[in-house]
Amino acid sequence: MNPIAVFKQTWLEAKELKDASASYCTLATISSSHQASVRTLVLREVNDDSFSLFVNETSPKWQDLTNSKKIEILVFWPSLMQQYRIRGNVSELSRSVMEAHWRKKPYGAKIIDHFYAQKQPQSSVIGSRELLLQGIDELKQKYPSGEEIPYPNNARGISLQATYIEHWKNSPADRIHKRHEYRLTEGNWKEFILVP
Ligand SMILES: Cc1cc2nc3c(=O)[nH]c(=O)nc-3n(C[C@H](O)[C@H](O)[C@H](O)COP(=O)(O)O)c2cc1C
Structure with a gap:
């Protein structure tokens, strides 16, 4: 079974249920002083093998990412009572992918990146x-709404190519919840059942 295909299908169900958490994930990183940090980010895209997030280069999380690629993404959909934990190989999204996203980005979000x-x-x-608001106003005057706003080099994106996925599913009747672990081994996903 391909756990990413199942993830995408379940993600769709969470969106159809208007789950407020369906747009987001939690990203865990580690700093150079071994401090763990977690924060909510928009889960941008899920492809056949990878999960995409946008991260500003000036942020502490980007510093963490340059320190260690041992990150984890967590997704929890309360509407379905399901959780995913995802680990894997991190790479940077290409400039052309980022520029294509930039063109669709709302005006306010572009201004913040320039801030x-x-x-x-x-x-x-x-x-x-x-x-803060004064700085934002200055940038709004410099880059008026409706005009083309240049892409700032600090808007970066990462792709997490999954090699490890853990799925938790609520089993309310008996409270023996279902936990499955999937490991990508020589191009194939191997499934394991975990003690909940
Ligand atoms: C619902 C929600 C969505 C968020 N989406 C993003 C996002 O897509 N990108 C982002 O940089 N920060 C986002 N944030 C803010 C981050 O959680 C975090 O506070 C910020 O990125 C700074 O993180 P850092 O100091 O660890 O780098 C979001 C916060 C919430 C609560």
């Missing part, structure tokens, strides 16, 4: 909200 590039890095401390 990170030209004003202050993502997750850095800023003196006040007024200062």
Whole structure:
């Protein structure tokens, strides 16, 4: 069984159920000082073998990613009471893929990427909200809505090519929940049953 095909089908079901978590995932990274960090990100795309996320190069998570590629993505869909944990090989999305996404990105999100590039890095401390809004306003004047906004080099994307997937499925009747582990071995997915 291909667990990614099952993931995609289940993801579709969660979207149809209007599960607010269906758009997101949790990304876990490790810093150079071995500090674990988790945060919510938009789950952008799932292909036949990989999961795509967008990450700003100025952010602490990007620093973590340059330190260690041993990341994990977690997805939990409350509407279905199912969880996925995904590990694998990380690579960077190509510039052409990122530029194609950039063209579809909402205006406000583009302005924020330029803020990170030209004003202050993502997750850095800023003196006040007024200062933040002032910086945003300056960028809105520089790049008016409706005009073409240049792609900033700090908008990066990663692809996690899955080699390990763990699926947890609620079994409310007996509370003996179903857990399956899938490992990609020589191009084939091997399935294991885990003690819940
Ligand atoms: C619902 C939700 C969606 C989010 N989506 C993104 C996202 O797509 N990209 C992003 O950089 N941060 C997103 N964030 C903010 C991140 O969780 C995080 O606070 C930010 O990226 C800074 O992370 P870092 O300091 O670990 O680099 C989202 C937060 C929430 C609650």
